[in-house]
Amino acid sequence: MGQALALREDFDGSDLRRLARGSRDADQTRRLLALAVIYAGGSRAEAARTGGVGRQIVRDWVMRFNAEGPEGLITRKAPGSPSKLNDVQRAALVQVVERGPNPKVDGVVRWRLLDLAAWVWDRFGISLSEATLSRELKALGFSKLSARPRHYAQDADAIDAFKKTSRPAWRMSARRSRPAPR
Template sequence: MDVKPRLSIEELKRLERNEKNADRARRLRIVILAIEGWTAPAIGMAVGLSRRICQRWVYRYNDLGWEGLDDRRGRKPQSPLTPEQEAAIHLRIESGPNDKDEVCSLRGKDFQRILADEFGLLRSLSAVYHLLHRLGYSYLRPRPRHRKADRAAIEAFRQQWPEKLKAIAAEHPGKRLRVYFQDESRFGQQGTTTNVWAKKGSRPSALRQTEYEYLWVLGAVCPETGHAEGLLSPQLNTKIINIFLQQFSQTIPAEEHGVMVWDGAGFHTSKQLKVPDHVTLVQLPAYSPELNPIENLWHYLKRHFWSNRAYQDYDALEEAAMAAWQRAVLDTELMKTVCAAPYLKRASSD
């Protein structure tokens, strides 16, 4: 099949990789295969469509370009809400329940009532869920937030981060900055549970240990490179932090300067803290775990490795901690994803 040169094959492949709509991604694959010289029957076999449908999408692409791969299913459904009502519902959803709602979390039935009482719209429960999804909402479990968290200070840290990074770079000319996020997590016999596959309608059970042996896992991860350093310890104090800093500093190449971002725990601010020359410490605002992406690593390790299990003693805990670290944390590509820091434009500087 002939394909008009509207976009380069590299650009089409990039669009296919980034496309979230499965149907449109398959249509892009049809065009890409046609450009590569595949016949219509071969493309149909590859993508699971008929020869004629594959030809039709190539013709649409030739006529209209990238936009021709969109669906044409009549008029776009009309919203039951005016733009003003949509804005008001967005505000109502994001404001959360009020005293009149008498619940701690709004569910479908609550929104059904709100639409009727406050907006004069009578909708079935399924229509209410459809509306919520169309407005871009899902029912998600929130991250815990400390009641003393200072939202202004947290936002100021985000805004001031680029300038802070520039100031550190100016103090160390000729060095490439490499930013790490550091934290500690306790892992022990006070177990947790995680999801399992089970029959619909059933309530599966899982082992949860309730004994008292534990150890500390100290870690630091660079979101840009995925490089991580860790230390296991039966206790946590300034002495252990100094050992960790010393070991961490030995991994920093001579042409780089390490920036370690961590919280304000007492052993992070102690006067006995010994900071290596080629490491700069940056303290996060109080009660702001959402700014520290290594928090996601602890959740990942618990969900994938440390839950639904029992450990005989400290040695068993240590073995399990090391096995999980080797399996997951030494995978640099995985760490780039798990510990991504989206609020930072980049986690290093030239």
């Protein structure tokens, strides 16, 4: 059986309990209090009971605490899976989106996520869901915008001539028609 890891010597149990009182992260507080048990002379099993975990988890906490101090016990966000696209592929995607589709070549008049996912598959052989592609585009600074369709021969003067200029049909009710307050 391996030897127990020693805790840092620049802290003691009272320091950890004081830090636990001031912490806003509940998980960090629990971890600090479990390590305070060890500083007070308790066993790793007692610390595991205090923290509500197994002894292996307490060992992991000790390693993080020794390496990073109390900040190492703060709950971190999980890293998630790595991106499927590399920087070169992202740059090519940016160029394609900014250039826009060519109806004769691409077969579409505007890019949809489905069309871009098909383009990525054709170009790089990478299968991306629409949700993943949407996150990638958002990270690249794009947002979902859809321009209102406009006919190429549209006349701006004719639009102004056909705009409604009449007053709204609704009017405010008279005071006497409102019910009296109770």
